[in-house]
Amino acid sequence: MTESQLIGASKEDIDTPALLLDLDILDGNIARMAALAADTGIALRPHVKTHKSPLIAHRQLAAGAAGVCCAKVSEAEVMVAGGILDVLVTTPVVAPEKIRRLISLARQATVGVVADDLRNVRNLSEAARAEKTTLDLLVEIDVGQHRCGVAPGPAAADLADEIARLPGLRLRGFQGYHGALQQVVDLDRRSADIRQALDLLLESANVARRRGHAIEVLTGGGTGSSATDIGFHGLTELQPGSYVFMDCNYSRIHWGPDGALVLFGNAISIWTSVVSCTSADRIVVDAGWKSASCDSGVPILKAIDGATFSFAGDEHGKLSVPEGTRIAAGDKVELVPSHCDTTVNLYDRYVCVRNGKVEALWPVAARGKTQ
Numbered sequence: 001m002t003e004s005q006l007i008g009a010s011k012e013d014i015d016t017p018a019l020l021l022d023l024d025i026l027d028g029n030i031a032r033m034a035a036l037a038a039d040t041g042i043a044l045r046p047h048v049k050t051h052k053s054p055l056i057a058h059r060q061l062a063a064g065a066a067g068v069c070c071a072k073v074s075e076a077e078v079m080v081a082g083g084i085l086d087v088l089v090t091t092p093v094v095a096p097e098k099i100r101r102l103i104s105l106a107r108q109a110t111v112g113v114v115a116d117d118l119r120n121v122r123n124l125s126e127a128a129r130a131e132k133t134t135l136d137l138l139v140e141i142d143v144g145q146h147r148c149g150v151a152p153g154p155a156a157a158d159l160a161d162e163i164a165r166l167p168g169l170r171l172r173g174f175q176g177y178h179g180a181l182q183q184v185v186d187l188d189r190r191s192a193d194i195r196q197a198l199d200l201l202l203e204s205a206n207v208a209r210r211r212g213h214a215i216e217v218l219t220g221g222g223t224g225s226s227a228t229d230i231g232f233h234g235l236t237e238l239q240p241g242s243y244v245f246m247d248c249n250y251s252r253i254h255w256g257p258d259g260a261l262v263l264f265g266n267a268i269s270i271w272t273s274v275v276s277c278t279s280a281d282r283i284v285v286d287a288g289w290k291s292a293s294c295d296s297g298v299p300i301l302k303a304i305d306g307a308t309f310s311f312a313g314d315e316h317g318k319l320s321v322p323e324g325t326r327i328a329a330g331d332k333v334e335l336v337p338s339h340c341d342t343t344v345n346l347y348d349r350y351v352c353v354r355n356g357k358v359e360a361l362w363p364v365a366a367r368g369k370t371q
């Protein structure tokens, strides 16, 4: 079947392995996050590292997002080329060649970047000044993740002082992101930890404001902290990524004090075929490590209760199904990935489905854009 013949075909006819995207669930997730943030005064700046697709970013903007976050300059280049004209790069950009590309983007769109290093800030200023452009700068603050970021409080304000002083830069505010808290399962625990991280960001903003800086942007947060961050009203911008697709790890977290699950639906899945079934305990599918990421565990099978998946090689996976399950070579099954971001990056395109029919093929345009 050619690519164009695929449009309108039934899901059963899609060759495997393939990355399916359920458009109804996608649109529902985008609408739900937009509704959470609506009328709160907190802007949504979704992180496109999850989907790497300008087409999906446009849907998020149409639902009210103020701009997008990108993890890397190359991802931002794909977004700007795709017509997304307000991007924040949420990882420091340090190499001279990347700084040059970032500045070139800043001439085409509103571009911001985070920084946590004085020399880096000076290099960014120099490059922006040489190209007669202005770059938005946000100080990245370590709010507990202990990855990138300057210490909260006076150290953050010191870097803000420098940025405000240097030509070619516009100090916009602070970023504080704590990824490790996003998937804390218990809502009360997660909320308490997020409050602590947010307080570090707010305290830093207060120090900088007392020094006369207009700290307009406080950006951070993700899917797991979204409802809590919005409730606390400390951030000016929220950066959720995974909510568009979700994955089985994220689906475990509680959204209500009573342990309520699933605020967002699983929009992507891996469509895979049984290629060998020589005995009841040898059910082999054509999806292995090259079709599903394994950094966060194994995918979960949709539709067959009690069945499990295990990796059995680069191109192979094994299913274990309850006794009596009817399954044979040629059958197709759907897996929910354990981590959406790293799984998406394994595919060239989304096969977009609605009500069991293929509606569109969308490229994963920023696939492999890790620079």
Ligand SMILES: Cc1ncc(COP(=O)(O)O)c(C=O)c1O
Binding pocket: 047, 049, 050, 069, 090, 177, 179, 182, 220, 221, 222, 223, 224, 239, 240, 241, 242, 243
């Ligand atoms: C800086 C930053 N912001 C936001 C996100 C989005 O987080 P999530 O996918 O948990 O919504 C990420 C994800 O890694 C991130 O690194």
